[in-house]
Amino acid sequence: MDGSFILAHVPDYLSGAWVTLRFGLYGVICAMVLGLLCCLLRYFRIPVLQRIAGGYIELARNTPLLVQLFFLYAGLPRVGIRFSAEACAVIGLTFLGGAYMAEAFRSGLESVDRAQVEAGECIGLTRGQNIRYVIFPQALATAAPALFANVIFLIKETSVFSVLAMMDLMNVADTLRTSGGRTVEVLFMLVVAYLLILLPVSALATLVERRLRYAGFGNQHSV
Amino acid sequence: MSETILEVRDIHKSFDGPGVLRGVSLEIREGEVVVIVGPSGCGKSTLLRCINGLETIDSGEIRLRGEVISGRTRDLHLVRQKIGMVFQSYDLFPHMKVMDNLQLGPVRALGRPKAEVEREALEMLERVGLRDKAQALPRTLSGGQKQRVALVRAMMMHPEILLLDEITAALDPEMVSEVLNVVIDLASGGMTMAIVTHEMRFAEAVADRVLFLEEGVILEEGSPEQFFHEPKTERARRFLQSFTYAARRNRDGIQPKNNPGD
Numbered sequence: 075m076d077g078s079f080i081l082a083h084v085p086d087y088l089s090g091a092w093v094t095l096r097f098g099l100y101g102v103i104c105a106m107v108l109g110l111l112c113c114l115l116r117y118f119r120i121p122v123l124q125r126i127a128g129g130y131i132e133l134a135r136n137t138p139l140l141v142q143l144f145f146l147y148a149g150l151p152r153v154g155i156r157f158s159a160e161a162c163a164v165i166g167l168t169f170l171g172g173a174y175m176a177e178a179f180r181s182g183l184e185s186v187d188r189a190q191v192e193a194g195e196c197i198g199l200t201r202g203q204n205i206r207y208v209i210f211p212q213a214l215a216t217a218a219p220a221l222f223a224n225v226i227f228l229i230k231e232t233s234v235f236s237v238l239a240m241m242d243l244m245n246v247a248d249t250l251r252t253s254g255g256r257t258v259e260v261l262f263m264l265v266v267a268y269l270l271i272l273l274p275v276s277a278l279a280t281l282v283e284r285r286l287r288y289a290g291f292g293n294q295h296s297v
Numbered sequence: 298m299s300e301t302i303l304e305v306r307d308i309h310k311s312f313d314g315p316g317v318l319r320g321v322s323l324e325i326r327e328g329e330v331v332v333i334v335g336p337s338g339c340g341k342s343t344l345l346r347c348i349n350g351l352e353t354i355d356s357g358e359i360r361l362r363g364e365v366i367s368g369r370t371r372d373l374h375l376v377r378q379k380i381g382m383v384f385q386s387y388d389l390f391p392h393m394k395v396m397d398n399l400q401l402g403p404v405r406a407l408g409r410p411k412a413e414v415e416r417e418a419l420e421m422l423e424r425v426g427l428r429d430k431a432q433a434l435p436r437t438l439s440g441g442q443k444q445r446v447a448l449v450r451a452m453m454m455h456p457e458i459l460l461l462d463e464i465t466a467a468l469d470p471e472m473v474s475e476v477l478n479v480v481i482d483l484a485s486g487g488m489t490m491a492i493v494t495h496e497m498r499f500a501e502a503v504a505d506r507v508l509f510l511e512e513g514v515i516l517e518e519g520s521p522e523q524f525f526h527e528p529k530t531e532r533a534r535r536f537l538q539s540f541t542y543a544a545r546r547n548r549d550g551i552q553p554k555n556n557p558g559d
Contacts, residue, residue, distance in 0.1 A: 192351055193388035197402030197454055198378030207401055211392050 079259050083250060087267050090246030095271055097160065097242070098229040101167025105228060106221075108168055109175025116176075117183055118201075127176070134173035139234050142166045147238055159238040171228045178224055182217025183209065215286045222279035226272055243267050299327040300362070302458050302489050303348065308357030308367070310340075310347055317343045318354075319513035325458065328487045332500040332521070335510035336536060341493040344510070345460045348491070349380040361457060378406055381451030381459040385466045387443040389435040395422070395446050396431045402454050414453070421449045425479050441472030445479050458489045465496055477503075497540050501525050509533045 112127040134142075146162040157165065186209050194204035236245035247264040251257050303325040310318040317340045325331050333341050346352040348359060350366070350373050359367040366376045389398050399418040403409045422428045425445040435443055444464055451459055461480065465473045477499045484490060484503050494500055500507060500521065507524040509517040509532075517524065517533045528534045 187388075189384065189386055189388045190390065193384070193390070195351065195374070196349065196377055196380075196382040197450065198374050198406040199402065200374045200406070203405050207405060208390055212390075215392065 075259055075262065076256060079254075079256055080263060083263065086246050086250065087243065087263055090241055090243040091267050091271060093235075093240060093242040094229070094232045094244075097163045097167070097235065097240070098232045100164045101171055101232070102225050102228050104164060104168035105171025105175050105224070108172030109177075110179055112172060112176040113179035113183065114205075116180065117205075131173040131176055134169050135177075139166060139170045139231050140237065142169055143234060143237060159235075159240050162238055163232070163235045163240060167228055167231065170231065171224060174224045174227070175221065178217045178220035179213065181220060182213030182215075185216040186212045218286055219279070219283055222275070222282070226275055226279075229272060229275070230268070299329075301325070302327050302329075302362060303491070304358075304360040304363075305344075305348065306358045306360075308344075308347060308359065309355045310343055310352060311355060316513050318347065320357075321510070321513070321515055322357075323508065323515065325489060325491060327489055330484045330488075330490045330492065330503055330505045331508060332492045332494060332504035332506070333508045333510055334494065334497070334500060334536070336539075339510045340513045341510055342462050345382065345462050345491060345493055348460060349377050349382055351382075374406065378402075378454055379457045381454055381456035383444070383447045383451050383459070383461050383464050385463045387435075387440070387447045387467075389443055389446055389450070391435050394432050394434055395427070395438075398435070398446060399450050399453050402450065407454070418449070418453060421452060422446075424482070425449055426475075439472060440468045441475045444468065444472075444476045448476070448479055448483070452483065452488075458491065459483070461490060461492045461494070463493055463495065465494070465499075473499075497525065497537070509536070511536075 115123045115127045143166045194208035233244040235242045247260050251260040305323045307320050307322050347354050400414050403414045481503050504521045507521050508515050517530050
């Protein structure tokens, strides 16, 4: 491996990593908001809207992100709707991630014991208060591993952004490889770059999950 | 004569299949402690759950201080603020410290100032012997301690009436009395209660009136002295007998084995 080649191209990878991380995070945050919204529409069984949320979740989970991005970037302009590449990236990632986040939130909400819901009702909380103070905190604890898995999944999915001609990590590496031909060095740096971004996220996930376990959710009937 | 707090008139309730409650009526006056006993599956728990709207009733009427509370859906939480309920499984909020469990209802549902509620919560914890557990998480408490906290949590709402649904059924035997003593203390303080229990000696100790429920109807009603010692119906007599052991093991003729020297 050529060390001087690697050193010379660190700045390229840094700027690629910045694009990956920035748009990945925008997507993750928007996906969480959308996912939570969809999940609540279904949880509260809001007429019509819960159906739309359900249909959207199936659509988003059963089509590839690449196809979704093509649709946004190449399909919509044909009917006069045009977004920038960056907007397409965030919308696409939100569209895909929202469905996965909704399912993660749902698994958390469903895991909360029915008796907890009733206990909240019995002290006279409104439905909203019950969700906010009693149900949701416990649901979040259960959903945390799935939510973190989705975050990591979505950040990895940003590698598809290269089809939008965005200079993310994947595209930086691809450009270097096709112009210079140093395939081994280029791909080695690509792998390292993704690891440097995602390993801290994994570590954070482990830390949070362990803390939640220590806090002792669920299983309160033992002792 | 004190005022009627709760009035249940001819309520019916069925899930899929035969009726669980088949025309139950009862009245509970202020400060009165009514104990409901009966074989499992007789509808005792369902009756309590119908009273605070955890189950809807098929027909009949329930009134709290004269006001109809059955059939409501929109402002059910306002009704429940006046009816305390404690379950067999404690159901403390596991993610909150004891103090937060106690404050949630009064502060969020009733909008009372936090400092005042905290002071009251500490007094109540003192009364049940758990003042030092205010900052503990529920999972660190024993079953008996959890159930005492659950009782305090219900009392913090200053309910008109307290419904207790087999609150000692999940406890180890040595923890039963620490919980029931709290209930007796509350009863002595004038708390109106409807209690479902299998602890017959406790029922006799705490009740002003006993209802015997079987197959969804009240078969018998009376003072604890009368019900436990001279039940009027054969069904009640048989039910009460199931808490004693008629047969005794015959130990005659059993010799100790380990003393061949005698």
